Amino acid sequence: MQNQQLWENFIAGNKLAADTLDTKIADSWKSCLRAEIDPYLIKPQKILSAAELFNKQQQYSKLIEVVREQIKMFETNFILEKPVFILTDGTGNILWRDGNLQAQENANEFYFREGTMWTELNVGTNAIGIAIRTKQDEHVTSEEHYAFASRQWSCSASPILDEEGDVLGILDISTLHNDSAKDALFWLTMLTQRISNTLIREELERRKELLQYCILHQPNELLCDTHFKLVSIPEKDSERYELGNDIHNYIDAKTIYKSEKIYLKNKLIGYKMHIFTKSSQPNKFYYPGVPTTNKAYSQFLKRVLKLASSNLPIHLFGESGTGKEVLARTIHYNSAVGGGPLIALNCGALNQDLLESELFGYAPGAFTGSNVKGQKGKIEQADGGTLFLDEIESMSMRMQTALLRVIEEKSIMPINGEPRKVSFRLITASNLDLRTLVQQKKFREDLFYRIYVCPVQIPPLRERMEDIRQLIVAFCKKKKWHMNWQDKLYSISCTYSWDGNIREFNNFLERLYLFYELQQPTDTQIRQLIEEGTLAPDVQKKTATAFLGSTKHKLSSKSKAKEAEKLQEVLEQNHYHISKTADELCISRTTLYRKMKKYGLK
Structure with missing residues (x-):
């Protein structure tokens, strides 16, 4: 019976007959069934966020660099039609992808791309997932895949092992519509062995350099290699720590540690570790958000x-x-x-x-x-x-x-x-x-x-509008954007309620930077960019404030009295400091002076 018919019968609920499929493939299909993986799934359950992917790529930057170099050297040996090269970490997260552009576009349709976890339990039977499990070279034909979306692909995968034999990553070659990827398995195996050897050799060189650093500097701190294994222990700490152990084994709720990177010729070779008890720390408040003035x-x-x-x-x-x-x-x-x-x-x-x-x-x-x-x-x-x-x-x-x-x-x-x-x-x-x-x-x-x-209820941005100025300043600093029209931007921004809060406001700033990095937009252009990112532009205008400096309609006598009373109150709270009062009311100083004159406030 052909694998296609076997697959159709299997997902329909029929058992697999003995010896009808390779044992590894059959076991994987059964595992997928037990895990209730949808064979018609298009978007996998586990996809890294942009930040998580960035952190992973930073963590495995050396592996990615070596893989790129080796593929560039040997890609002519892979006589394949429209190949796609895939590199994952040891748990199946796709870190890097290259190859035929048309094939990559096809792969995007079912998320076979950077950031997706390509394991058996996330996307069904595949060569990468099986190679992670077996630590061996694996090939999965198109019809051996469990997920329908993958069944037009032929895939070969080979593990990249570290010096202890653990899976550091998986290198995969995939092709469309045929099983030619199996022909590339020999070259793929040779390639991953070269990559493993290169990484092991460089790791040993780093350790050698770190030991030389220890001899030369005789540090008083704990030293770890790039995997946080202890390589040098000061005499005063010799009874507490043991060489070769992971430093994290010594960290508990009563201790805090800070790591200081050690570089040699712009290359990271290890870490200095500073460990102390919580009570010895200065009593400083750590807040990763933008400083507040509210x-x-x-x-x-x-x-x-x-x-x-x-x-x-x-x-x-x-x-x-x-x-x-x-x-x-x-x-x-x-x-x-x-x-x-x-x-x-x-x-x-x-x-x-x-x-x-x-x-x-x-x-x-x-x-x-x-x-x-x-x-x-x-x-x-x-x-x-x-x-x-x-x-x-x-x-x-x-x-x-x-x-x-x-x-x-x-x-x-x-x-x-x-x-x-x-x-x-x-x-x-x-x-x-x-x-x-x-x-x-x-x-x-x-x-x-x-x-x-x-329970902690987090206040929305509209209840601390003063912080909009701080968000603008922080964004400009991050982008190195020397904007000379912050006051105008602040005043206009304060007339909106920002129902999406800080996330919505930062999204707006990103759009603003994209279109107006080198020029100053008009008030209308700023408002258009704000309203592009709102759910309900017609109701997003801020109505909570009584100060309508940006509006043109007239106020009733009652509203005028209320506005004058509120203005007097805020002025007194700020001891008639004009800039502070204007900031708190989200209006310009010119508008504040005009209103003070209007209501006879001095």
């Missing part, structure tokens, strides 16, 4: 700092774009576990099966297609630090029950594994009101009371 938001941040100093669970909620992740980082780095890991997971980005393995991890050999060494879950990774669960309202009832058990028992049970004790700070966030969800029986009441201990 009194109410300053008080809000003081409350956040107070909450951070406790070990109580915190729940963040508020409108979209208000900066929940920034607040989570603020809480973590100002807490007693600030020196430990901050592990974040968006619960709404994964289906419930993937969420379970991501949260709890799994033991070696837990299921077909899993990492042979097992995998630590996010909860275990957060041990000694903070676990941040965003969009927690997306959790199924089953997952809510599992999380509740972890919170109550302070231990986790990896899939097919043994219980493990964990200690972490829990921060959760939601876009929806959990109280309403509890009333609607969509969220467990007992879990609600476990995580809703310290």
Whole structure:
């Protein structure tokens, strides 16, 4: 029976007959079926964000560089029709792609591109996923793929191993409509061996240089290689630390560490590690957001700092774009576990099966297609630090029950594994009101009371409009944009409510920079760019303020009296400081002077 007919029968619910398929392929199909992977899936569940992909590419920059060099040297040996070269990390995240442009466009249609996790449990049976599992060269013909979208591709994959035999990455060659990729497997194997040898040789050279650095400088700090393995320990610390161990094994909730990169000839060769207890740290407030000039938001941040100093669970909620992740980082780095890991997971980005393995991890050999060494879950990774669960309202009832058990028992049970004790700070966030969800029986009441201990509602941007000026300044600094019309931009921006908050405002600034980096736009052009990114441009104009400096219609006598009263109040609060008053009212100084004259205020 042809593989196409086998596949159609299998996804229809029929069992595979013995010896009808290669054992690896048959096992993989069965694993996909158990994991309830949709064979007609187009968009995979797990795709890295732009920031996550950037960080991965930075982490594996040397691997990408070596792969590019080697492919350039040997690509003429690959006599293939429209090949596509794919490089992943050791867990299947696609880091880099090159090859025939037409074939790459076809690959984009089902997300076979940078940022996608190309594993068996994310996209079905494929050569990359099997090679990760077996650590061997693998070939998957078009009809052996589990997902329909991949069944026009023929793929060969070969692992790139480090000096300990662990999978550092996977190099794949894929072609359309035929199985010619199998013919390239010999050259692919040779290529990955050259890449592995190059990386191992350079790693040994880095270690040699680091040891020479130790001999020459005799540092008083702990020294680690680029993998954070200890290579030099001061005599005073010799009883506590052991050479070759991972430095992270010595970090707990009571300690904080900082790493200082060591370079030799512009090449990273290791790290100096500074480790100290929390109590020895200066009492400084860390806030990764833009500095605020709003009194109410300053008080809000003081409350956040107070909450951070406790070990109580915190729940963040508020409108979209208000900066929940920034607040989570603020809480973590100002807490007693600030020196430990901050592990974040968006619960709404994964289906419930993937969420379970991501949260709890799994033991070696837990299921077909899993990492042979097992995998630590996010909860275990957060041990000694903070676990941040965003969009927690997306959790199924089953997952809510599992999380509740972890919170109550302070231990986790990896899939097919043994219980493990964990200690972490829990921060959760939601876009929806959990109280309403509890009333609607969509969220467990007992879990609600476990995580809703310290609820924090993040104020929207329209309640701290003064900070728009700070956001503009920060954006210009980041872009090195020497804009001489910030006052005009600020005044116009303050006439909108920014329902998408900081995210919407930053999106607008990006558009503004794109179109008007070298010239000053008119007021109308600025407003047009603002309204391009709003959900409801006709209702986004700010109406909360009584100061209508940018409007042309007349005020009633009652409104005039109210405006004069408010103007007098703000002037007195700022001791008649004109610039501060104008900023607080989101109007220009000229408009303020005009209104003061109009109402006889001096």
